[in-house]
Amino acid sequence: MEKRSSCRKQKNHRSSLIWFLFLLPAILGIILFIAYPTIESFRLSFFKSNGTVEKFVGLKNYIYVFNNEVFRKAFFNTFMITFFQIVITLPIAFLIACGINYLEIGKNLLKCLFFIPYVTPAIAAGTLFLFVLHPNGILNQFTGLLGIPSISWLENGWSARFGAVFLSVWRGMGFNVVIFLAYLQAISPEYYEAAQIDGCGGVQSMRYITLPLMKNAFGVLFIMGWINGLQRFTDVYALGGMTGSPARALHTLVAFIYERGFGNFEFGVASAASYILFAIIFIFTLFN
Numbered sequence: 001m002e003k004r005s006s007c008r009k010q011k012n013h014r015s016s017l018i019w020f021l022f023l024l025p026a027i028l029g030i031i032l033f034i035a036y037p038t039i040e041s042f043r044l045s046f047f048k049s050n051g052t053v054e055k056f057v058g059l060k061n062y063i064y065v066f067n068n069e070v071f072r073k074a075f076f077n078t079f080m081i082t083f084f085q086i087v088i089t090l091p092i093a094f095l096i097a098c099g100i101n102y103l104e105i106g107k108n109l110l111k112c113l114f115f116i117p118y119v120t121p122a123i124a125a126g127t128l129f130l131f132v133l134h135p136n137g138i139l140n141q142f143t144g145l146l147g148i149p150s151i152s153w154l155e156n157g158w159s160a161r162f163g164a165v166f167l168s169v170w171r172g173m174g175f176n177v178v179i180f181l182a183y184l185q186a187i188s189p190e191y192y193e194a195a196q197i198d199g200c201g202g203v204q205s206m207r208y209i210t211l212p213l214m215k216n217a218f219g220v221l222f223i224m225g226w227i228n229g230l231q232r233f234t235d236v237y238a239l240g241g242m243t244g245s246p247a248r249a250l251h252t253l254v255a256f257i258y259e260r261g262f263g264n265f266e267f268g269v270a271s272a273a274s275y276i277l278f279a280i281i282f283i284f285t286l287f288n
Contacts, residue, residue, distance in 0.1 A: 045271035054268075061272035071273065073248050074256040081161055081236075081252075082229025085168040090221060092169075093176035094214070098206075100177070101184045111181065115174035125171055126238025130154075133163045133239075154239065157249035164236050164250055171235065172228070176221055183217040184210070223288040230281055233258065253277050 045062070048055045065071050100110050117125065132138050133153035140150045153163040187210065195205045233254035236244065242259050244251025251259075257277070261270030 041271040041274060044267050045275050047268045049267045050265045051267055057268065061268045062276070064269060065273045065276060070248065070251065071253075071256055074244070074251045074253050077161060077244065077249065078230060078232065078252045081164050081168065081232070082226060084162070084165045085172065085229060086222060086225040088165065089169050089172050089176055089225070090218065093173055093221075094180050094218075096173070097177045097180035097184055098210075100181055107181075111174075111178055114177045117171050118174040120171065122171075122234035123238050125167065126235035129163065129167045129170075129235075129239060133166075139166070155246055157247050160240065160246055160249045164239060167235055167239070168229070168232070172225070179221055180214070180217055183214055187213050220288065223284055226284050227281055227288070230277065230284070 044054075046056060046058055048057045048061070096114065100107055103110070134140075135150055135152050139153070144150065151159055153159045191209050191213075192205055195209060200208070231254055232252050236250050236252055237255060237258075240246070240250030242255065242263055244255055253273070254277070257270045257273045260266045260273065
């Protein structure tokens with residue numbers, strides 16, 4: 001019995017060792033590319049550093065970031081673009097999901113068509129919208145049919161911001177539609193059958209059954225929209241470059257970090273700004 005017990009322990013030990021060896025590359029990757037950079041960035045946030053020379057400055061980097069006019073503008077741009085993206089995307093995506101849910105055939109095809117922009121690489125989507133937002137682009141041709149004069153979207157601060165909003169709505173619509181559709185399909189048909197027996201119409205069923213049961217979907221997508229929006233960089237970078245032209249109207253929080261770190265080699269300032277952004281995202285994550 002003792003020999004059998006000893007053999008089992010050895011087999012279990014070998015099995016655990018084999019699984020550990022399989023996990024080792026992932027563990028090393030997390031340590032080297034996530035854990036170490038996170039800790040090093042936090043340390044650098046208290047130093048004035050250009051990558052070679054360092055000087056301890058305490059909280060001066062954080063104070064500098066909070067008092068920096070460019071950071072404030074990047075903060076405003078990020079929140080403004082994200083706010084309008086969410087306000088426009090959520091109701092439209094919900095209505096589209098409701099429409100697809102009532103169809104008998106073609107649901108999967110429509111889900112794929114709406115989801116394609118979401119899986120399109122961000123840099124490709126941003127480059128595509130350079131042509132869409134061109135004075136002679138598709139957007140101005142469409143608005144021209146409605147009698148709206150042509151707009152130079154990327155030459156004015158406010159129009160450039162709304163151009164970025166249109167881009168983010170186009171990219172994020174499919175993800176929101178799929179999530180809404182999943183929640184809609186999870187609602188039991190018995191609720192609607194009972195409501196129909198009680199004489200409820202389509203509008204009343206939507207108001208008293210669908211919307212209350214969809215509040216979790218709206219909550220999750222609202223929080224995720226803010227978390228993803230606060231991290232926007234690549235697609236907006238394709239539209240406005242590192243400085244977020246015109247006049248930094250497309251300069252986001254991540255672009256500020258990128259410019260300070262890899263443009264000006266102010267790694268201490270960039271690290272402080274990145275941890276300020278981390279704190280903001282962490283607050284939204286707690287709600288989620």
